Amino acid sequence: xxxxxxxxxxxxxxxxxxxxxxMFYIRNVRYTFKLADKVSVNLNDSVDPAKYxxxxxxxxxxxxxxxTSKAGIYKIKYTVKTNLGIKKDYYLxxxxxxxxxxxxxxxxVEPNPEKVEIKTTEPVKNNKVVSRTSSKGYKVEEINSVTYxxxxxxxNKTFSLPSTYNPGGLTSEVNAAADEMFAAAKVVGFEMKAQxxxxxxxxxxxxxxxxxxxxxxxxxDTYSARPGHSEHQTGLAFDVCAKGYACINSNFNGTAPANWxxxxxxxxxxxxxxxxxxxxxxxxxxxxxxxxxVGKELAAELYNNGDWISLENYLGITSExxx
Numbered sequence: 001x002x003x004x005x006x007x008x009x010x011x012x013x014x015x016x017x018x019x020x021x022x023m024f025y026i027r028n029v030r031y032t033f034k035l036a037d038k039v040s041v042n043l044n045d046s047v048d049p050a051k052y053x054x055x056x057x058x059x060x061x062x063x064x065x066x067x068t069s070k071a072g073i074y075k076i077k078y079t080v081k082t083n084l085g086i087k088k089d090y091y092l093x094x095x096x097x098x099x100x101x102x103x104x105x106x107x108x109v110e111p112n113p114e115k116v117e118i119k120t121t122e123p124v125k126n127n128k129v130v131s132r133t134s135s136k137g138y139k140v141e142e143i144n145s146v147t148y149x150x151x152x153x154x155x156n157k158t159f160s161l162p163s164t165y166n167p168g169g170l171t172s173e174v175n176a177a178a179d180e181m182f183a184a185a186k187v188v189g190f191e192m193k194a195q196x197x198x199x200x201x202x203x204x205x206x207x208x209x210x211x212x213x214x215x216x217x218x219x220x221d222t223y224s225a226r227p228g229h230s231e232h233q234t235g236l237a238f239d240v241c242a243k244g245y246a247c248i249n250s251n252f253n254g255t256a257p258a259n260w261x262x263x264x265x266x267x268x269x270x271x272x273x274x275x276x277x278x279x280x281x282x283x284x285x286x287x288x289x290x291x292x293x294v295g296k297e298l299a300a301e302l303y304n305n306g307d308w309i310s311l312e313n314y315l316g317i318t319s320e321x322x323x
Contacts, residue, residue, distance in 0.1 A: 031058040033080050038093040041068055046243060049076045052092055058083055068096045136316025149315045152294060153234055156312065156319035157283040160228040163201040167235035170197045174236055174293045181268040185242075190257040195241040195248060199232035221321070222285050229321075237273060237292040248289055258288040266303035269296045275308035282310050283319035 034055040041047055049063040062079045078090040132140045138150040147159040155161050170178070182192045199207070205227035211220035231237035241247035242257035252258050262272055271294055276286040292311070294302070302309045312319050 031080070031082050032056060033059055033061070033078075033090065035078065035090060035092045038095065040095040040097055047076075047094065049078070049092075052076070053078075056080075066094060066096075071096050134316035136314075138315050140317070149317055152298075152311075152315070153236065154311075154315075154317065155225075155229060155231050155234050156317075157225075157229055157321045158318045161201070161233050163228060165233060166200055167198070169235060170194070170238060171235050171293075174238075177268045177270065177293060178238070181265065181270065184264065184268075185257065185260060188260065190260060191243040192240055192257065192261075194238035196232065197238040198235050199230060201227050201233060204228075204230045204233060222279075223287070225284075226321070231273065231290075231292055236294075237290065239287075239289045240291060241289070253286065253288045255288075261291065262288065262308075263306060265291055266299035267296070269293050269299050271299050271302045271311065272308050273311065275310060278308070278310040278313070281312045281319065283312075283321075 032055055034053070036052040036054055039052060047065055047068060049065055053061065060081045062081070063076060066074045066076055073093055073095050075091045075093055078092065080088050080090060082088075134140050134149060141148045145160075145162040146165060147154045178194055185192045204225065208220065208224050208226055211224045214220075225231070239248050240257075240261060242252075242255070245255050245257055246252040265272060270291040272288070273290045273292040274282045274284045274287040276288075279285055294311070302311065302314060
């Protein structure tokens with residue numbers, strides 16, 4: 001009897017120890033996994049799903065990235081596998097935002113701004129070759145409906161390009177200079193690219209109309225060109241995006257890569273086309289991301305030790321729509 005009792009006691013003890021062991025094991029493999037709240041990124045931003053994991057313990061996590069080339073709300077799927085082999089899926093919503101210009105509309109007042117106008121010295125002759133002089137004495141030529149001031153192709157609110165004007169993209173000279181500038185930026189830690197380069201007349205028409213439908217004509221005219229008036233159609237201008245920073249919107253203003261561009265673009269022949277505080281001259285709000293190629297010599301003059309001179313002011317021309 002005593003022997004049976006001892007065996008029963010040993011069995012009970014064994015069962016208890018096994019139970020305690022199981023509980024101890026389960027307790028030690030208990031996992032935690034927490035994600036960030038819903039996040040937002042700009043179009044074409046790189047997304048690292050790992051950085052949105054706020055807390056995790058005792059698990060292995062598998063995930064895939066998402067495509068940010070189109071605006072919308074997407075989900076990153078995280079598959080969590082515990083040490084016991086249990087799998088569970090979690091999802092994080094990521095909103096990809098259309099990063100069209102979101103510019104703070106604030107009046108920019110220049111003290112006693114200079115009014116610059118075109119002085120016509122010769123009448124229009126069949127719209128082929130027309131010569132006149134700017135208010136600062138530079139020769140203004142209109143050749144087959146394309147305007148050149150002192151030999152510089154101009155597209156702004158005053159001067160337009162015909163709908164047929166199409167250089168086929170950014171010119172080879174612009175591409176070479178951009179490659180050189182972006183290589184220099186990479187040396188100091190900024191990964192940059194030309195996000196929006198050449199745009200055809202038709203592309204600009206659709207883009208401008210979208211802005212008008214969204215914000216109204218008056219506001220759209222402060223940051224977007226009407227078709228035929230865009231520098232992007234010249235093949236000489238582009239917008240710059242830097243990896244990890246806002247792309248083509250006012251949040252880029254004042255960032256480290258924006259400051260680097262403002263202080264170094266002239267070394268590669270580019271100008272900050274729409275400088276801060278020069279809206280009354282350029283016709284557009286400040287855009288820290290828009291650069292135009294004019295060559296190193298002129299770019300150095302317009303850089304003006306960091307106090308950028310607008311192309312309109314330098315040449316003595318206006319940038320105003322006639323209606």
